[in-house]
Amino acid sequence: MVVKLATVVMKQKTEKHLPGSGIEVRFNQGWFETSPHCPHGPMLLFEKYMKCELTSRYFACSANRDRKSCDYYITEQEYKKKGFNKSSSLSVSSCEDSRPVFKSTTFCFTCQCFIPDGTSPKHKQHKVVGNISEDDLKKPSTLFLSALENNKTCAQYFLSEKSTRFLYNVVIHHNITHVICIGMPRLHEYIQSTSNISSILLDIDDRYKMFWSNEKFCRFNMFNRHFFNPTSKLSFEKFLKSAEHPRNIVIVVDPPFGGLVDCVCESLKWISRSAFSLFDQNSTQLLTTLWLFPYFMEKRIKNQLQLTMLDYRVDYENHRKFKEAKHGRYMSPVRIFTNIENKTVRLPSPYYRFCEICQRFVAKDNLHCKLCNDCPSKDGRTYRHCNVCQICVKPGREHCKTCDRCQPPLHTCNPHTTDGCHSCGEATHKRKDCPLLLNHQKPELSLTKSPNLTIGRSCEDKLTKINSRSGKMCPENLSTNANQQIISTQNSTNRKNSTTENNKLLKFKSRKRKSFFSNPSHHKKKVILLVKNSTVLSFTNP
Structure with a gap:
């Protein structure tokens, strides 16, 4: 997949989930009729964003989270240009339910299917039960079918x-x-x-x-x-x-x-x-x-x-x-x-009781809080009221000034919160309903915190700083014409060294993560930069 906008991807073991990153599903008008199909029906349109920036939109299976189980996948751009050629498999899956199902009074637990009555050489070593009554057939999940565990x-x-x-x-x-x-x-x-x-x-x-x-x-x-x-x-x-x-x-x-x-x-x-x-x-x-x-x-x-x-x-x-x-x-x-x-x-007693103030049945240990005017417990335990947060919290939690909320005693302080919109920061709506995205406006957000690596917003600023150890001049503060001259001279050098750089990048990617991250000094040194012309450069912080 081609990345249009310049995106910085930090390949760090310690940074698994970035604030403002995730995947959302988008239901456009008429999505059920216009979406491509996989064997499990219409595929869903997913939006992947990182650090509040939209990075990709793609169609994937709605029923399976594992790509190995259903490998139907196509980006939105590819689907609009080329269409989808795998939709023929939908008719195959639809025909499966219309076939007549063989039914008898003998069931094989090993094969999870009915077999002809009497002895069968194929199922001789299997667990088989016969003389099944009509009442037993009404309890398949209890008596016959084993639970799927994937x-x-x-x-x-x-x-x-x-x-x-x-x-x-x-x-x-x-x-x-x-x-x-x-x-x-x-x-x-x-x-x-x-x-x-x-x-x-x-x-x-x-x-x-x-x-x-x-x-x-x-x-x-x-x-x-x-x-x-x-x-x-x-x-x-x-x-x-x-x-x-x-x-x-x-x-x-x-x-x-x-x-x-x-x-x-x-x-x-x-x-x-x-x-x-x-x-x-x-x-x-x-x-x-x-x-x-x-x-x-x-x-x-x-x-x-x-x-x-x-x-x-x-x-x-x-x-x-x-x-x-x-x-x-x-x-x-x-x-x-x-x-x-x-x-x-009505919830059964003695584990539940009726709260006259809240006018609902609650758990026995879910005591009413006069300050919150509610029975606040969610997990069935008795919550305690925090005067700083002005809400009731789970037992054992203490107020943390850094996080500005109640947390467990042993926790990692993180003042950032993921509630609300990841684009504008408002708590009244989610990212997919953000007015900035609906108006096709992008909020001014920094993509990286590194002082030695920055990315501009305009087309003239698509280039980033060159490796400081290479001794080349940084075009950050030069004019557009000067930038073009530097780009032309640097492109010739990049063409000569493209094979070497790509080989080094492949070797870097093929290393085992265990061996690479065994040295803590490597955690924040490697940065992979994808720019508009799909040129891949590796940088090292001084």
Whole structure:
């Protein structure tokens, strides 16, 4: 990829995350129809920025964080110029769901599929179970399917029986008749086995099609709202119409904890719009929603949707950390975010109580603070009030004057904060909604803190200082004509030494990081500079 603007990339082991750096997803108008496709549906447009400067825009898979699992990748410029030639694979993945699925009363746990009844030489050494009843077929995630464990592609953690019953009771208590289970196979199985209400499972795991029909299961990507089969989308619309009114529908979603919040919010808004449009209602309101996610993502979720967090701790059966615990920091951090009025969601005693002042159920150790006028605890422990911060903080934290906030006793002071906009610094909006970016204006920001290396903003200042040890004159303070003369003389020298410089750069990149960073004096010496004409120069600080 060609870098247009001059960018300084510091290859330092100690500087893994720079302030104002990260990746954001951009949803332009009509993105679902115009984006290139991978086998998992429309690809998402990502914006990568470093030190508050936009460095690249590219399309990548929405379902996999690991490029090895889905190598579909193209920059925005390349897509506009050449298009995308891999979209033919989409039809292959769509045809997979439309094939008839073989089903019998014998299941092979080793191959994770049904096999013909009777003995088979191929599965002789495998773990096989036969005489499966109809009731057993309604519990695939409990009795048959093993959980996927790749955190970068599809990691599955199943709800515990206690948390499943709680969610079911919330649905029943609010007179819900139709439940959309997105990534919630345990709740879907519980409803199908014990209740008369309707439910449909939307999940990206295609193994569930062996157990459920198209009316009960649709292969669905929650990060780009893509149905892998057109008949599945029709089945989903038929399910929505059978509810007779949007108020009878609830969305229960349990996304991967590493998934992007913006993508899930976009899918929830689309499902709500689709439901209201089927009943000829033009509404931007969100359907009744129960979203399971860690409590430390509360701010991200509230910036997108008007949801409040319940104090109920969600436990998982096969997660080594998010299991049931009685007290302390080892309790599950997963909570429920919902648009249901909190006082109507009754949390079970004796671990929860009702706060008369806040008018909601809270954890037993979540004591009410008169100064904050709230029950502030997020993790279930009793918070203490800090008079300097004017908020309640976690137990064990002390106020740090350098950081200007309460921190753990052993911490690295960092007065910088990542809240708000990385471009202009305002706390009222995020970078993607910054007025400067919308008006195509760039804030005056320095790209480097090194006094021996600076980069100008205009085209005349694209060159940087030359290595001071080489003895060449620095063109920083000369006129434009003088700069052009110096450039012409220096380009001839650079052409002669380009092969040598490139070889040295390749050798430098091929070194093992361990051997290079074993000497602390090397940490801040190597700087790689990418300039407009794609010339690569290596500099060494004196």
